[in-house]
Amino acid sequence: MRAFLVSILILFSFQAKSQLLFNFTWKGEPITLSRYYPLGEKDSIQFTELKCYLSNIELKGKGNKDYQLAAAVYLIDAEDSTSFVLDSSIDTRNFKSISFTFGLDSIINTSGDLEGDLDPVLGMYWAWNTGYIHYKIVGHSSLVPTPSHLFDFHIGGYRKPNATYFKLELLLTGSTIELDLYQLFNENINLNLSHQLVVPGKLAFELATVLKSSIRVK
Amino acid sequence: MRILNVVLFLVFISYSFIVVVTDKHPFYIPKHFPKPYYQFKDVPQGRLRFELGRTLFYDPALSRDSSISCATCHLQYTGFTHIDHPVSHGIDGRIGTRNSPVMINLAWNKFFHWDGGVIHLNAQAINPLTHPKEMDMDIVELLKRLNNSSFYRKRFYAAFGDSVITTPLLMRGIANFSVALVSANSKYDKVILKEEGVAFTDQEQRGYDLFQKYCNACHTEPLYTSHEFKKNGLELDPELKDLGRMGITERKADSLLFKIPTLRNVEFSFPYMHDGRIQKLKEVIEHYSSLPTGNKNVSKELKKIKKPFTEEQKKDLLAFLKTLTDKEFLYNKDFSFPRGER
Numbered sequence: 001m002r003a004f005l006v007s008i009l010i011l012f013s014f015q016a017k018s019q020l021l022f023n024f025t026w027k028g029e030p031i032t033l034s035r036y037y038p039l040g041e042k043d044s045i046q047f048t049e050l051k052c053y054l055s056n057i058e059l060k061g062k063g064n065k066d067y068q069l070a071a072a073v074y075l076i077d078a079e080d081s082t083s084f085v086l087d088s089s090i091d092t093r094n095f096k097s098i099s100f101t102f103g104l105d106s107i108i109n110t111s112g113d114l115e116g117d118l119d120p121v122l123g124m125y126w127a128w129n130t131g132y133i134h135y136k137i138v139g140h141s142s143l144v145p146t147p148s149h150l151f152d153f154h155i156g157g158y159r160k161p162n163a164t165y166f167k168l169e170l171l172l173t174g175s176t177i178e179l180d181l182y183q184l185f186n187e188n189i190n191l192n193l194s195h196q197l198v199v200p201g202k203l204a205f206e207l208a209t210v211l212k213s214s215i216r217v218k
Numbered sequence: 219m220r221i222l223n224v225v226l227f228l229v230f231i232s233y234s235f236i237v238v239v240t241d242k243h244p245f246y247i248p249k250h251f252p253k254p255y256y257q258f259k260d261v262p263q264g265r266l267r268f269e270l271g272r273t274l275f276y277d278p279a280l281s282r283d284s285s286i287s288c289a290t291c292h293l294q295y296t297g298f299t300h301i302d303h304p305v306s307h308g309i310d311g312r313i314g315t316r317n318s319p320v321m322i323n324l325a326w327n328k329f330f331h332w333d334g335g336v337i338h339l340n341a342q343a344i345n346p347l348t349h350p351k352e353m354d355m356d357i358v359e360l361l362k363r364l365n366n367s368s369f370y371r372k373r374f375y376a377a378f379g380d381s382v383i384t385t386p387l388l389m390r391g392i393a394n395f396s397v398a399l400v401s402a403n404s405k406y407d408k409v410i411l412k413e414e415g416v417a418f419t420d421q422e423q424r425g426y427d428l429f430q431k432y433c434n435a436c437h438t439e440p441l442y443t444s445h446e447f448k449k450n451g452l453e454l455d456p457e458l459k460d461l462g463r464m465g466i467t468e469r470k471a472d473s474l475l476f477k478i479p480t481l482r483n484v485e486f487s488f489p490y491m492h493d494g495r496i497q498k499l500k501e502v503i504e505h506y507s508s509l510p511t512g513n514k515n516v517s518k519e520l521k522k523i524k525k526p527f528t529e530e531q532k533k534d535l536l537a538f539l540k541t542l543t544d545k546e547f548l549y550n551k552d553f554s555f556p557r558g559e560r
Contacts, residue, residue: 110337112337112340112341114386119384119385120344120357121357121358121385125341125344127341127345127348128345129335130335130336130337157468159467202468
């Protein structure tokens with residue numbers, strides 16, 4: 001009887017769809033908002049707000065027809081869940097690769113469409129400079145030398161040469177797209193010296209480039 | 219007699235009915251204007267939408283502490299700007315860094331704000347609504363406030379067929395008012411359209427000729443702006459440190475470039491320039507007349523003014539600029555505070 005149940009379970013686990021997910025991670029582990037993570041030898045970091053845009057997502061290959069996700073724009077918000085389900089209707093194992101825009105391209109940025117995930121109430125719209133924050137990373141760290149220890153990175157901008165969106169194509173070796181923030185805070189940002197960025201420009205482009213290289217499929 | 223009363227009553231009733239039915243959105247394209255830049259297909263216009271936008275425009279409930287409305291800094295009789303103050307003040311008397319711009323013929327604008335940071339009229343209002351030095355309102359909070367008001371729920375339903383007020387609907391509502399602010403009935407317009415009995419005086423005509431020679435490249439008629447960004451010879455204000463267009467494009471070449479404003483109704487939209495540093499129109503003419511040659515903060519168009527204008531020429535220019543005043547616009551009852559709505 002037990003053997004039968006186990007075989008049924010195995011059968012089901014093989015047949016269950018492999019949903020397309022997105023996670024913010026820290027050294028490969030999904031980040032839980034407000035939890036403290038060690039940073040360096042004696043400091044810590046806590047994220048309170050993590051958001052990013054993905055757009056024009058398409059799955060390709062293995063003889064299947066290419067599959068375009070229902071919405072043109074997805075705002076990933078770590079507040080909703082540690083694992084964000086991008087699409088539950090397909091099985092990622094039937095596809096070879098995924099292509100998408102990390103961030104929003106200049107067309108979406110300037111469309112003037114304020115609907116759905118582009119609604120300014122979601123806190124990603126720049127009212128003074130038409131366009132969107134592509135990646136929002138907010139939290140606290142003992143490294144930030146202010147009384148609140150707050151850091152606040154609003155990374156965006158679509159104008160060349162400092163455009164912060166990237167067209168990516170990755171092999172679907174797994175079903176989860178991960179954006180790991182460990183490298184950004186260990187190697188690229190010294191929170192002791194810089195803890196706020198709220199405008200487009202060269203620095204935004206540099207940080208976005210690090211974020212781009214911190215994406216992997218698992 | 220009684221029959222006559224009944225007939226008169228019926229005529230009155232049908233007349234009011236006709237008025238309601240035929241009452242259209244007040245936007246129109248003047249005969250001598252180019253095609254508007256605004257994409258009307260995105261926002262179908264309608265009188266109820268216009269009226270809703272007008273109500274929102276004049277409602278202080280759109281600011282954090284319900285103290286100021288859009289109209290606080292955009293007064294109709296000055297061409298929808300804030301006069302007297304070099305830079306505008308918002309909530310709690312907080313002082314901004316710029317002179318509030320006029321709201322005239324916005325359907326022809328490609329860019330909004332002095333630095334052109336906003337490129338959609340439909341989304342423009344988010345900036346003053348949320349700016350901490352202007353209305354300092356949280357959009358989420360504002361939507362809650364509007365959705366809690368049966369007055370606004372009914373108005374949005376009547377205008378858009380939806381009583382749930384969202385950001386896009388709110389923005390379209392406001393844009394339906396601002397797009398309607400067409401000014402094209404100045405003396406200049408009447409002269410251009412050859413209206414009977416209207417002509418420039420000799421002085422105005424001399425001013426117009428001078429204007430076409432020296433000013434029209436940037437303040438291009440009939441809109442009186444080419445919608446470009448230029449350096450106009452003003453030095454950087456060391457306190458405001460406003461670099462203008464460069465703040466948006468991040469390009470050094472765009473440092474101190476500001477949007478060319480329309481000159482329509484310029485007689486009443488004082489003070490002048492992006493930071494309101496010039497009080498009087500004749501001083502603006504003086505500024506352009508006496509720009510030192512070799513000033514690096516001057517666009518090539520201004521270098522055409524090789525020698526200062528004579529006193530006579532300055533008076534002629536001033537007289538011409540006053541022909542751009544459109545009293546029908548400045549006192550148009552359609553655009554004024556909507557009385558007796560609530």
